Amino acid sequence: MLRDTIKTETVTAMKAGDKPRVAALRLISAKIKDRDIEERTKSSSGDDDALVIDVLQKMAKQRRESIQMYEDGGRTELAEQEKAELAVIEEFLPRQLGEDETKAIIESIKAELGAEGMKDMSRVMGELKQRHGTELDMSKASGWVKEALS
Template identity: 85%
Template sequence: MLRDTIKTETITAMKAGDKPRVAALRLISAKIKDRDIEERTKSGSGNDDAMVIDVLQKMAKQRRESIQMYEDGGRTELANQEKGELAVIEEFLPQQMSEAETRAAIEAIKAELGADGMKDMGRVMGELKGRHGTQLDMGRASGWVKESLS
């Protein structure tokens, strides 16, 4: 399980004395524990790895946004720290689909669902997330679905 891999990597980084990596891995673990607490109140538990990947994707998105803001503000030291954390987070994410692969998946789903306009965007996005959610940046995919349906 992905959760166990993160724990093992944390221990390895601690033994190696890699403080920035340990800090990033502890952030990941804390976010996963936060999500566990949220999930306790909901009924039923889904796939654990899917939940961990969702947490990691959100963390990666936050880091990318922070990097952009820090670079725009001339805070390169903070941007570099965020880049280091992002690199650690991305190690645990599955390989992301390329733009061409994503567009092909969108077209296949459109054909299957018979989607032909913006009114079908929710159905296409739902199916896309269900099939490829862990391998996609849904924000970018949303733009491509809009483009494809208009």
């Protein structure tokens, strides 16, 4: 399980004395625990790796936005810290599908569902997220779905 891998990597980084990596891994663990607490109130318990991947994707998105803001503001030292955290987070994410692969998947789902226009966007997006949600940046995929349906 991904959760166990993160714990193992934290111990390894602590033994190696890699403080920035330990800090990033502890941030990941804290976010996962926060999400666990949120999930306790819900009735369904889904796939644990899917939950962890969702948390990691959100953390990665936050880091990318922060990097952009820090670079725009001339705060390169903070941007570098965020880049280091992002690198650690991305180690645990599954390989992301490229643009061409994603567009091919969108076309196949579009054909499968018989989607013809923008009215079918939510159906296509729902199916795309269900099948490939952990392998995609859904914000980019949304633009490609729009493009395919217009």
